[in-house]
Amino acid sequence: MMLLTITAPAAAAAETTDIWPLLFVFLLASFIGLGVIRRVSRLLHTPLMSITNAISAIAVVGAILVAGPDYPDHIRLLGAIAVFASMTNIVSGFLITQRMLKMFKTETKPGEVTKP
């Protein structure tokens, strides 16, 4: 990390990516993630894991951007494999989450106190 801070200004002239907005986005998104996930019911930790799994397969975006443009074939092949891997996660992740969530039912019987 030290290396990064020392050499970054020199490199910044040559590059178009502005690091700082990305780091802000990362920081804020992490805090939102921590805040939201903390409130997830412990009952649902397994489905939570499978849905976050599907969401992190957002890597499909990067994979398409490698597999689709006019790049050499070997590069695009890597991208296509990545599209396959992400797509598998998206499909199985959402489907299994749905399947598990369907199983969570209440049966509130008279006289039974449900704890929040």
Next chain:
Amino acid sequence: MIYHLVQFAYLVATGLFVFALHWMNTPATARRAVYAGVAGMTLAVVATWAQPEVVHHLWIVVAVVLGFAVGVPLSRVPLTAVPQRTALSHAFGGLAAGLVGSAKFYLWHGEGSAHLTVFRTVAILLEVLLGFLTFTGSLMAAGKLQEVKWIPQRPVTYPGQNLTNLALLLIAVGLGIAVVLQPSAAWAPVAFAGIIGIALLFGVLLIIPIGGADMPTVIAILNSYAGLAAVAMGFVLDNKLLITAGALDGSSGLILAIIMCKAMNRSFTNVLFGAFGQVQQAKAGGEDKVYKPETIEGGAQVLEQATSVVIIPGYGMAVAQAQHKVRELYDQLKKRGVSVKFAIHPVAGRMPGHMNVLLAEANIPYTDLVEMDEINPDMPQVDVALVVGANDVVNPAARSDKSSPIYGMPIIDADKARTVFAIKRSKNPGFAGIDNELYFSDRTWMLFGDAKNVIGELVKQLSGGSGMH
């Protein structure tokens, strides 16, 4: 114009993902979470695909179709196999990140030095390192969970293990620094390939010393890594959607890992480098301890006369596939007006929330699944605690025995119930190889046998008994 449309789609997708996770906070709203997630993902894929720079479509179409072909069957695995399915999908996530990072590196290396700025190269290296180590690490974890023959179940340790890992990591960091300093050098692709190799090897080495009891934590950590790899990809591609979605996943894995660690009173480093399960077989002083076996008939009678019963499930219930029999027992007891609750320890099973999903599958209302912290104060008033395939999570040694490897771990206070029945397959100690004092307590009676059979017999007794009245 198209740029703005795409960015707008990404923005909406990000919002949908945040809502998806927000809706996971109660089972009542959770189904909506899936719809939001699917909508966000579809939007993201379509927007990306529609960009003018994407000109080749065939391979993408093929990959998407194959993804469906593999993904649909993977979503239909039995629920007892959910931990290994989850590990496998972390592997896929890691692989995707690793491949995209590698592709970008070789592409930019070929196109000239201007592309590989320090920031981008560092991000690519992180992405590839995290991606590939998650890939092999998760494959190993999945193999262990699936009990694949050639992957050792017990933790594998050897002298100098941590030193070896550290040395490998240092080599990878060294190569990484070299690549960052000279990204366009002729040797850079070779060094980069070396880093990929080390990451792949490192993933394997990281998982082999880890035992089954630590799997929930490890799966959560790998979940986090897969998310962070996506974040790194976002930095590489200057894509904020990747960063936000990856960060959500990364923080989710982190929180789950922290919860798991707390539930075992252990630290991250201890889980990753501690090689649980191999530790002391210390106390040989327990020769005079004897189990008190109980018959099915006797057990059924006590259960029938109880007013409150708490069932404590563990991994053994999953192994024996006993959740449906447990449901029948639950029904029989409920029919007699017995209050039945399930006490769920956070690390019971092989992944976070594993027990809840299995019991929900067996149609047990989730309102009767109670967390450890909530049920423990009530345990002294409970007539019968029925331990089904749980071991370490009810071992009182965690409270009293400082020499025990599980000392300090919060447990479900089964021993405080008026009567304890423990179903146990054999007289051997549990996964961690630790004797469980609970089994020798005055109040404990053992029901030996396969969990599914024993509970089935109990149900038969109870239903037969009610017929005779």
